[in-house]
Structures are given as C-alpha cells and as structure tokens.
Amino acid sequence: MDLTPPQELNECKSPVIHLMSYRTIVPGYETVTTRNADTDSKKVLTLRGRECTFPFRQGGSIHHHCITTGSSPPWCSLTHNFDRDLQWGYCAPEVSQPNVFVHTSRRITDPCQVNPCQNGGICTLVPHKQSFECNCPESLTGRLCEQKKCYETIHLRYYDIGESWGRIHLRSVEQCTCVAGETKCEKVRYTVCQVNPCENEGTCRMITATGEEVCNCRHSYSGPHCSFESEARCYNNRGRGYRGLVRTTVSGAPCLPWNSDLLHDELHVGTVVAAPLRGLGEHAYCRNPDGDRTGPWCYTLHHGAISWENCDIQPCVMMSVSSSRRIIPPLNVLPGAKKPNKPGKKPVCGKKHKKRLSIARGRILGGNTALPGTHPWMAAIYIGKDFCAGTLISSCWVVSAGHCFFRSPLKHQIRVVFGQQNFNVTGPNTRTFGVETYIFPKRFSVFNPTLHDIVLVKLKKQDGRCVKKTQFIRPICLPDKDMRFPDDYCCSITGWGHMYEKAKEYSSLQEAGVRLVPHDTCTKPEVYGGHVTTDMLCAGTNHCVDACQGDSGGPLACARDDVSFLYGIISWGEGCGRSGKPGVYTKVVNYIDWINSVVKRKRKSL
Secondary structure, eight states, rough: OOOOOOTTTTTTSOOOOSSSSBBBOOOOOEEEEESSTTTTTTBBBBTTOOOOEEEEEETTTTSSSSOOOOOOOOOOESSSBBBHHEEEEEEEOOGTTTEEEEESSOOOOOOOOOOOOOTOOEEEEEEEGEEEEEOOOOTETTTTTTEEOEEEEHHHHTEEEEEEEEEETTEEEEEEEEETEEEEEOOOOOOOOOSSSOOTTTEEETTTTOOOEEOOOOOTTTTTTTTEOTTTTTTTTTTTOOOOOOBBBBTOOOOOOOOOOTSSBSSTTTTSSGGGGTTTTTOOOOBBBTTTTTOOOEEEEEEEEEEEEEEEEEOOEEEEESOOEEEOOTOOOOOOOOOOOOOOOSSSSSSOOBBOOOGTTTTTOEEOOOOOSSSEEEEEEEEEEEEEEEEEETTTEEEEEEGGGOOOOOGGGGGESSOOTTTTTTTTTTTOOOOEEEEEOTTOOSSSSTTTTOOEEEEOTTTTTTOOSSSOOOOBBOTTTTTOOOOTTTTEEEEEEEEEETHHHHHEEEEEEEEEEHHHHTTTTTGGGSSSTTTTEOOOTTTTOOBBOOOOEEEEEEEEEEEEEEEEEEEEEESSSSSOEEEOEOOOOOOOHHHHHHHHHHHHHH
C-alpha cells in the first residue's frame, strides 16, 4: 500500500486541475463519516496505531472524521492543524479497529433537527459521536444552556457554576463562588503581594488561604488585573484599543480563541506582530488587530469552515455640553474642530477584507476555503438547473462566461446572488437579484462558445437601485486595456465548483493561487495548440491548483498595490487537474472597450 503522505495539499505546489467547461477549484476531500462505537473511550487509530486528532483543519475546512480524496483510502490528521503541521496517517479499517467503523450508507439522525438547546443556544452536530453540543450565549451554561452563570461586575466577566474567584469589594478582600447562578462571597484574610501584577496603577492583595492575587483598580479601570476599561461594550478609534470581555458575534456565535490551533494563516497570536499590544492572547474576546473600520470582530466556525464576524459592541458617543442630545462626532473629528481636508481618492473597487495573511507571508493560496469578504465581487449565477459564477464590476453589471448563457435561457429563470459563502445558501450577508438582460459581444457564436467567451449581465433594480456596497459585497476593478501582468505572476481564482473532476456536489467558496503561463507555452502542440487564441490566456501550471466544473465565469483576479483587477474569466480546459494542461481564461483586457461601451451606453439610456 502506498503510504506517501499528501504533501502540500493546499499550497501553490499542489496538483493541477482543469476542465473543458464549468470548472471548480480542486483541492479538497469528500467526507467519509467516521464515528466511535463507544463515545466515551474508543478512539480512531491509523494503520500505524497512532490516534487521529478531531477536529482537524485541512485546506481551510474543519473535519470531524476521516476524509478521502478521489479514490484514496480515508486518512486523518495527527494534529488539530494539518495545514500547518502536515502530520497524517491512513485510518485503520474496521477489521483491525473493531470499535470504529466507516459509515457510508446508513444515514445518521440529526439531533439538531429540532433544536434541544434552550435560551437561544445554537445546536452543533458532532458527527463522530452521533451527538450534539450547545453553543450557549455568554451568560448561560449547562448541556442545554439551561443554567445561568454569575456575572462579576468588577472583573467584567461571567463565572461558571462552581467556579471561585477573589475580588476586592468596598475595601474588603473577598472569596466568591458561583452557586446556582448566584454569587456568594465572604471576607477572607490577606497579605500584601510581593510583586504587583496589577496594571494601570492598581494595588494588589494576596488571599492567605489560596495564594490568589487580587487587584483593586483605579477609577475607570476594571478586570482581574485592571487591564480593561470599565465600559466594556463601547469603543473608539475603530476599537483598536478595545479590551472588553465580549466574546460572541452579532449573530450570537461564540468566538474562537486567538491562539486556537485551528487558525492558520489567519491573524492570531502567532502571526501578528506585537500581538499582546493588539489585545491578542489566550482568550476568545473580540478585538480589532487589523484596524477594521467596522470595529471589533473575531473568528468563528461556520458550516465547517473558519469564518469571521463583527461583535455586538457599539462605538462610544459623546454628550453635548449645551443639551441632553447624544451627538456622535465624525470619525477622528472633535466637536468644534475644523473638518480636515478631503484625503486623496481611495479605490472603490478591488479592495477586500483581509482576515488572512496568505501571500503576504510568502505562502501561496492553494485551495483553501475562502473567508467571508475576501472576494466580495463574487457572484453566484443560478440559470435554471445550471450554475456558473460571475464577477461584479459595477452596481448593476456582472461579467461572466458567454458559454454559460449559450442556450439563451429565459431571463426570469436566472437569479444572481452576492455575498454567498456556501453553495445555494443565503443568509444575512447575501443579496439576490433578478436579471434585466444579458449581452454577448458581436463575435460570440453558440456554435463555438469558447471563442469570445464573455457576457455582460445587467441586474434588475430593486427599489430603484442595484447592488449596495457592503463589507461582503463590492465590485472588482477593471484593468486598463494596456495593463499586463508578467508570466509566472501568481493570481487567484475563486468558485463554488466541484472539488475534483468527477465530483457531483458543489462546495463552499474556495480560493486558490494560479500562475500565469506564457502564451507560447500554452499554444504548444502537446498543450492546446491553435485552440488558444490571442483573446485567451492560460494559468495554473507549475503545480498550482486550477478550476473545474461549476466555476465557469468566475474571475482570474490579479492584484497590484493591494488592488485586485479582473484579468481573466474562467473559461475552459482539458479535464480537471491533468498534468501539462493549464486552465484557459478569457483575456479581459481585449474586451475593455466593448465592456465600457455597453455599460456607459446603457447608463445613458436609463
């Protein structure tokens, strides 16, 4: 049996994959459900007797059981983060591991179908245990979120039932315990601390019986070590200095700790410079280490992938001296001060939310699950029973592949979804539009749809407007017609398409890095010969990943000065992941004049 490890599965050195049309990003694995016969004591072992680690991260996705790629045997990671550690093993079959079996036909009943969690708790399926867990709101505890925690106003945090802590209250040193949701405290003996751990000029006392050090904080400071401002749910300056204890998002999802093993190439204690100064540590509190203009946020798990979301924390407000009205001053402008001169124009297109380090650390993307907001121009286009991707270029216009529309579908059968993370799943960040019209270039022919494979899709307005920009939805920039990126330049592709050539299901939004291939290489007889014209470009060799069925029409985005440009449109190729067969893309710069003429002409006619 071949025990060669699947090395570098998510790097730009991973296997290449391609298609003839309707393409998708390849790296990823088909889930094979594995569970423990005895949920309390049995373990999943590898062929070499090592224990599998669940959950583990691979390609940006989170797995709770053994997985497989194509026809390979099921395998698992030996650490929580395969992307980082690359330690793995093949899962032992049932005959050598009688207490574990691979489930492929029986359907496991979903205990979360009727939510057993109380008081707003979120039910999460634990597949390998045939069980569930309740993710409780911050103030609740218990298996079903049925019990209240105790809130300590001095420390600005909740304590679970049975937890004990020390505090200084009304000049008295006390030992407190959470009993059935109520705080019970009693005075205790203490001495002066030998070394003061209290911040912001707080004073320290040590409880004699337990040796616990407790802090007495100056006015306006709180927390176990006086490190938090008393107003824990307000912030200023975009929340860069927020040090409160909120650890749930606006949707109620629990935050991941900033030192979680599941985070890799994200912003966390191991990748951010001066992490403690940015408020990061071994905790799950909301922070804003990247200065996001929307305020404090955190990473979460969403549909088996790393995601992120803003936290329910409001910016600080200032009171007017002359009245009781609450006045919110403009950003960085104090009341009575002159407004600053308008800064130079910043790009309104091609900018993405950055919650991952990726290429900035020298690591090339290669088939990871994309984080929300990292490709805000992506459009999911549902055409009857067919599916393609597209790219938002302005409020009312989307660019896609012409071959997706060559059957002339009826306009009422088409819907376009923005802000979508998982295939055919809408949520609070998604927006859905109908189609007013779609336009091909004059040279497009249904008899050879890979030539001039481009189409402009005009959205139908809602309440007098089309797309409204959000942090999850915004257009990409169009290149100038003389813009060129050099050969071997690493650009990115994104899509919801199939995870490998013969797959039948679509995926969550995937992202990958591909390198631009010289035109002379792509037109060699052993590659594509004369099938590749000057209106096309190739990308994806040098062991980079590629696209496959379902990604047609999506963008080949190339960045310059941190701004992304639509350089190509996913069009065609031979199979998925075949050696020496790069993906072929419509060369957008050759159609810039046509795109501008259509968009501007239609604008004037409105």
